[in-house]
Amino acid sequence: MLLLLSMLACRPPAGVEVRAVEEWGPLPQADSIKGRDGGYSAEAFGETVWVYGDTVLSVEGEDGSSWRHNSWSHSADLDGSDGIDGFVEEEDALGAPRELFPQTDAEAAFNTAHAGDDCAWQPCGARLALWPGPVLTDPDSGRVWVGAIEIGSIPGDWTFWGNGAGLAPWSGLDARPERVEVRPDDDFPTTLWEPDEFEPNGGVVHDGAMWLFSCNLGWRKRCRLARAPLDDVLDRGAWRYWDGGDWAIDPGDAAPLFEGGSFLSVHWREQVGLWIAVYDRPFSSEVSLRTAPDLAGPWSEPLFVTDMPASWDGGAPYGALAHPELSWTDGESWWELVTWYRSPGDWRGELPVVAVQLAPAG
Helix, strand or coil, rough: HHHHHHHHHCCCHHHCEEEEEEEEEECCCCCCCEEEEEEEEEEEECEEEEEEEHHHHHCCCCCCCEEEEEEEEEEECCCHHHHCCCCEEECCCCCEEEECCCCCCCHHHHHCCCCCCCCCCCCCEEEEEEEEEEEEEECCCCCEEEEEEEEEEEECCCHHHHHEEEEEEEECCCCCCCCCCCCCCCCCCCCCCCCCCCCCCCEECCCEEEEEEEECCCCEEEEEEEEEEECCCCCHHHEEECCCCCCCCCCHHCCCCCEEECEEEEEEEEECCCEEEEEEEECCEEEEEECCCCCCCCCCCEEEECCCCCCCCCCEEEEEEEEEHHHHHECCCEEEEEEEEEEEECEEEEEEEEEEEEEEEE
16 A cells, blocks of 8 residues: 555656647537537547537427437547537437437336326436446447446436446447446346446557546546456456556456546557546646556646636536547647536536647657
8 A cells, every 4th residue: 555655646747748728619519409518539430429418408309308318429520620510410300419328128117207297206307317438449440339327316416326337339320329238137237337336437449458447436536447358348257457566356456546537538649659648637627637658557747738717607617528539730749629518507508629739848
């Protein structure tokens, strides 16, 4: 334990510097959307694909609801240097965006029974839902997975809880991610991990394996690392957890690598030979980044990137993510697009976009 604390305290500098930050306005979204958070993205199926959490609509869909537990959009425009445009929303016949994940029969029955003000089962408004995590693409095979956090909630502020987390394979833009029952005897059979065990909120595909970070277990947002061979990512027993010196079988042995945030994006930057992790610091309006030569570290001290302007209704902004598939070079420097969530109130919200110029330090 003393060695681990010493490692956490003695961190290298980031090795990169921030040259400029430009505000580009909100991420485009359909008029049918009042607000949504999240915004993990990746290049997948030849496009930039974005996934979102709870989504509030200005219209009712075929199901009679103006609420979506999750949603998604995509664009063939992979040139981030001139802004992001051309987003397509998958919509039903009434023009309401569709959910990303299909519900299981059990989830659909639960949500139907608790729907409306005169619901069949109390409490009315209770729900089971999935919030998307990172979009993970294998650059060699083109295979794609989406992280999925299963939650339960009842009406009220912050009245939700986790039911476990897993991964959903995704075969193409004309399909929805597959809800694979990896633990058929569990109450939540599509989860790989129990609540408070491992909840992926960032990750990459690299060197024939999937690498996932989990930073949500505790208010300090200490990020832990797991990996599994790509062919076995839906096998719970194939996952191993970095304990600070080796790969352990038990997720409880995973050692904290650094303090991150509830949302995390991780990508490799060839110009500096480093991994870059972008997140917003807990209890702060700051977007920060850390770097490391290896996914297991050592991770650098945090580097301040920019402040997130407060939400117009006074609520704290959150959910900073980078979108490396839309980055571009500028001589020795490069630009990355970063988004986060803020709300003006009345269930409205947007994802502001900023362009950040980074360069090797020194």
